[in-house]
Amino acid sequence: MKLINIPKTSSFLHLEAELKVTAEQALNHEALSHTPRMIESGAYAYVLPEKRDQYQYLTSSPNALRDLGIEGDETDETYQKIVSGEAYQDKEFVKKVPVPYSQAYAGWQFGQFAGQLGDGRVTNLFEIPKLRNVDFKNERFIKSDSYNRKKYEIQLKGSGMTPFSRFADGKAVLRSSIREYIISEHLNAIGIPTTRALALTYLPKTLARRHMAEKCAIVTRFAESWIRLGTFDLYRLRGDRKGIRQLSDYIINELFTVDDLQFPYLTEFLKIKPNFIDFSLSQYDKMYLEIVLRNATSTAKWQTYGFLNGVLNTDNTSILGLSMDYGPFQIMDKFDPDYSPNSEDHSKRYGYKNTPTAIFWNLTRLGEDLAELIGMNEEQLELTSKGQMNDGMISEWEEDIIKRATKVIEVAGEMYTFSFTKKYVEAFFDRLGLSHELISEDPDVENKSLIVPLLDMLKRVQCDYNLFFTKLENIDTITKELKFNNELFEDEELEKFVNDWLNIYKGYLSKNDRDTKDMKSYNPLFLPRGWILDEVIEHTQKTEGQDLSLLKKLEKMSFNPYDDSKWGDELKDVESRWLRQGDVDEQYSMMTCSCSS
Numbered sequence: 001m002k003l004i005n006i007p008k009t010s011s012f013l014h015l016e017a018e019l020k021v022t023a024e025q026a027l028n029h030e031a032l033s034h035t036p037r038m039i040e041s042g043a044y045a046y047v048l049p050e051k052r053d054q055y056q057y058l059t060s061s062p063n064a065l066r067d068l069g070i071e072g073d074e075t076d077e078t079y080q081k082i083v084s085g086e087a088y089q090d091k092e093f094v095k096k097v098p099v100p101y102s103q104a105y106a107g108w109q110f111g112q113f114a115g116q117l118g119d120g121r122v123t124n125l126f127e128i129p130k131l132r133n134v135d136f137k138n139e140r141f142i143k144s145d146s147y148n149r150k151k152y153e154i155q156l157k158g159s160g161m162t163p164f165s166r167f168a169d170g171k172a173v174l175r176s177s178i179r180e181y182i183i184s185e186h187l188n189a190i191g192i193p194t195t196r197a198l199a200l201t202y203l204p205k206t207l208a209r210r211h212m213a214e215k216c217a218i219v220t221r222f223a224e225s226w227i228r229l230g231t232f233d234l235y236r237l238r239g240d241r242k243g244i245r246q247l248s249d250y251i252i253n254e255l256f257t258v259d260d261l262q263f264p265y266l267t268e269f270l271k272i273k274p275n276f277i278d279f280s281l282s283q284y285d286k287m288y289l290e291i292v293l294r295n296a297t298s299t300a301k302w303q304t305y306g307f308l309n310g311v312l313n314t315d316n317t318s319i320l321g322l323s324m325d326y327g328p329f330q331i332m333d334k335f336d337p338d339y340s341p342n343s344e345d346h347s348k349r350y351g352y353k354n355t356p357t358a359i360f361w362n363l364t365r366l367g368e369d370l371a372e373l374i375g376m377n378e379e380q381l382e383l384t385s386k387g388q389m390n391d392g393m394i395s396e397w398e399e400d401i402i403k404r405a406t407k408v409i410e411v412a413g414e415m416y417t418f419s420f421t422k423k424y425v426e427a428f429f430d431r432l433g434l435s436h437e438l439i440s441e442d443p444d445v446e447n448k449s450l451i452v453p454l455l456d457m458l459k460r461v462q463c464d465y466n467l468f469f470t471k472l473e474n475i476d477t478i479t480k481e482l483k484f485n486n487e488l489f490e491d492e493e494l495e496k497f498v499n500d501w502l503n504i505y506k507g508y509l510s511k512n513d514r515d516t517k518d519m520k521s522y523n524p525l526f527l528p529r530g531w532i533l534d535e536v537i538e539h540t541q542k543t544e545g546q547d548l549s550l551l552k553k554l555e556k557m558s559f560n561p562y563d564d565s566k567w568g569d570e571l572k573d574v575e576s577r578w579l580r581q582g583d584v585d586e587q588y589s590m591m592t593c594s595c596s597s
């Protein structure tokens with residue numbers, strides 16, 4: 001169906017809006033949309049995308065079009081005007097669609113509370129049904145996807161100033177927009193939960209001041225929800241207890257109930273560990289634990305694939321565990337636990353080895369935001385459910401509330417650790433072609449006996465991290481291949497190190513009843529590495545978005561990373577160069593970049 005004809009809703013608007021500026025005022029006095037201010041109440045402010053002098057449609061993700069059920073639209077002017085936000089310049093169009101808005105949130109940035117942040121350069125447009133329910137041949141996709149909401153919220157990044165722009169310009173440059181567009185769709189293709197990207201629009205007459213002046217762009221993004229842990233941080237900052245409860249009810253009903261199945265991740269966890277919790281859980285406890293488990297799963301997948309997001313503040317941590325708000329991200333070329341892709345992250349807070357702890361640190365802040373709700377037992381929740389919370393009652397219960405909340409957060413920590421380890425070992429087993437049946441009740445057993453030695457070995461050998469797994473598909477030739485690619489490997493000690501690990505692995509293979517061919521669908525042949533993105537960005541910038549051949553080639557390879565038959569017959573020389581490993585040339589390897597985007 002054409003995008004214009006797909007029914008559009010906006011359930012986030014059921015939450016309270018900023019009181020000061022009504023939808024009507026925002027639509028009639030556009031400047032109000034673009035004036036930074038403190039939003040004292042409500043979950044969002046009404047905002048129109050800012051008008052730009054020229055819009056140049058570049059491309060749409062074929063996978064995104066398929067998943068949204070959008071057909072026959074790409075060359076259509078109406079479609080192009082919606083995905084760039086230009087359509088919102090037409091008052092008649094605006095009357096026919098939900099009022100666009102920017103979300104309010106706060107955040108803990110690098111360990112410090114930063115106060116009100118919010119969508120400083122994003123306008124949310126509307127939500128549309130998720131039409132396709134995944135046709136991946138792999139069950140893992142079907143499983144995780146069916147856990148998710150059946151709607152997608154569409155938004156524009158780089159669409160101009162909003163009440164949350166603070167001191168910044170509301171713009172996104174072409175460079176970072178291409179990076180976000182490619183990585184979102186790539187991670188989705190390899191089975192890592194992420195926000196998605198639909199389209200890219202170039203703004204040739206819009207300049208932003210970064211390290212130098214750069215031309216801008218708009219990314220059309222979509223996700224089951226854009227709510228972040230930081231959304232809760234804002235309600236805590238305001239002391240708005242009623243707001244926290246309303247937001248939680250919205251999340252429970254709208255996001256965590258799919259086809260009558262409530263809290264799917266928690267349900268799955270309790271099936272495996274029925275006696276893990278020895279007290280009765282309220283709806284709010286369950287919501288909190290569901291958020292914790294989803295984030296544990298995603299973090300485990302990032303670590304298995306060597307993906308790093310670079311800025312994991314609470315405002316960039318999704319309640320659905322989606323990877324989001326891509327800035328200085330990178331896929332690790334060689335295994336180095338100290339690696340951080342963010343050149344400004346001097347303490348490596350968001351580096352590889354600190355990532356699981358950083359995410360749980362964020363989830364603990366969420367536990368504190370929710371302290372009152374997860375501190376009350378069901379009886380107390382019932383007594384306070386009608387209208388305003390009763391302050392008198394709460395202060396009487398204070399001690400018990402603190403005790404209970406502390407316990408829930410402790411349980412959450414244990415669940416996070418267990419679930420992270422389980423998903424991490426399972427994901428590595430997928431990459432190694434090993435059956436999950438071989439994993440003990442305590443997955444840390446296999447972590448210690450197989451995965452820790454694997455990573456120790458990869459740290460020593462310094463071959464390409466991800467391509468190691470594709471080479472392992474031919475176990476008989478792997479030592480030869482590693483030798484060919486690594487001068488260091490002439491070192492006999494190192495060779496012994498590899499062989500020692502291969503022997504452990506062969507021990508597992510001898511007990512394995514899974515077809516190791518299966519590992520092909522977990523080990524991508526191609527990764528959009530930093531230097532490849534740079535090359536495509538430079539070319540697209542230089543040609544003013546007129547020559548999209550490199551961008552289109554990168555799309556094909558990044559969005560179909562397991563299947564080289566979909567990479568096209570064109571630019572074969574570029575293709576083979578891009579398949580070059582991260583360890584061929586030091587200057588191309590383990591790149592870092594800054595937050596400026």
Ligand code: AMP
Nearest residue numbers: 117118119120121165168169170171325
């Ligand atoms: P990030 O860490 O990039 O996800 O952004 C942190 C905060 O800064 C969010 O509130 C963003 O909306 C805001 N922000 C980042 N860049 C800009 C920009 N160029 N204009 C307005 N707000 C921005």
Ligand code: MG
Nearest residue numbers: 315316324325
């Ligand atoms: Mg952000």
